[in-house]
Structure formats: C-alpha cells, structure tokens
Amino acid sequence: MSVxxxxxxxxxxxxxxxxxxxxxxxxxxxxxxxxxxGVLSREELQKRIxxxxxxxxxxxxxxxxxxxxxxxxKKFDVDRSGTIDRNEFRALMKEILLAKARGIGNSPxxxxxxxxxxxxxxxxxxxxx
Numbered sequence: 001m002s003v004x005x006x007x008x009x010x011x012x013x014x015x016x017x018x019x020x021x022x023x024x025x026x027x028x029x030x031x032x033x034x035x036x037x038g039v040l041s042r043e044e045l046q047k048r049i050x051x052x053x054x055x056x057x058x059x060x061x062x063x064x065x066x067x068x069x070x071x072x073x074k075k076f077d078v079d080r081s082g083t084i085d086r087n088e089f090r091a092l093m094k095e096i097l098l099a100k101a102r103g104i105g106n107s108p109x110x111x112x113x114x115x116x117x118x119x120x121x122x123x124x125x126x127x128x129x
Contacts, residue, residue, distance in 0.1 A: 001115065004123045005108040011101035014122035015094055024121045025090045031116075032089075039083035042069055093118065 015021050034044050046069070076084055076092045084092065097118050113120040 002113050002120065003110060004113055004120070005110050006104060006113075006119055006123050007108040008101035008104045008106055010126045011097055011104065011119065011122045014125050015097050015101075017125060020121070020125050021094070022090070024118070025093055026086070028093070028116075029086050029089050039081070039085050040089060041083050042073070045069070045084070097122070 029040070032040055032044055034047065046065075072092070073082070073084070076088045078088055078091075079085075100119065111119070113123065
C-alpha cells in the first residue's frame with residue numbers, strides 16, 4: 001500500500017490513454033479469471049472481492065452483496081450470458097474509474113492505494129509521463 005495524491009483529471013487521463021488502460025484491464029482480467037475460461041463468473045469475482053473493493057464493501061450483508069452483483073450483471077453482462085467477458089469488464093472498469101474521478105474532483109486528495117489498484121495505475125501513469 002502507498003499514500004498518494006490523486007485528482008479527477010489524472011484518473012480521466014489514465015482512462016483516455018487506451019494503451020495503458022487496456023494493459024491494466026487485461027492484467028486485472030487475467031488475475032480474476034482463475035479458471036482461464038475467458039469470462040468472469042460471479043464466483044470468480046466474489047473470491048477476489050478484496051482485490052477490487054474497499055473495507056466498507058466487506059462489511060456489507062450477504063443480501064446487500066447479492067443485490068450489488070445483481071445490478072452489476074444486469075448492467076454490464078450485455079449478452080446476458082451470466083458472465084462478464086473482457087469487453088464487458090473493460091466497460092465496467094471504465095465506468096468505475098470515471099465515477100471515482102467525478103467523486104474526487106479537480107483538487108488533489110491524499111488517499112491510501114493498493115499496489116495493483118485502478119487508482120494506483122492512474123497515479124503511476126501520471127508520475128511516469
């Protein structure tokens with residue numbers, strides 16, 4: 001974990017850098033796709049929940065988590081296959097990052113980041129540019 005300053009424009013720039021964003025999405029997708037079948041099931045996502053979420057999420061009830069997954073799959077499982085493919089996952093990650101950018105706003109905020117998180121990659125990209 002690291003402490004870093006991040007602002008909304010930094011996150012948006014990361015999403016708009018298709019090469020960097022695509023690389024991160026592919027890496028994360030491969031990590032989550034534990035059985036290597038090219039799609040993410042609810043079970044695979046739930047096993048890895050700590051890698052994508054915050055502590056607040058882990059404190060939610062089973063009913064709240066089920067409802068969250070129902071909404072996630074309703075919105076992002078475009079082909080209604082019951083799984084999230086790589087393109088659907090990319091759309092999900094893009095929406096999450098852009099929502100975080102809007103929430104952060106234009107003024108830098110100091111936050112604690114996991115080493116392989118979405119926001120950490122955005123900060124690293126900005127630092128290396």
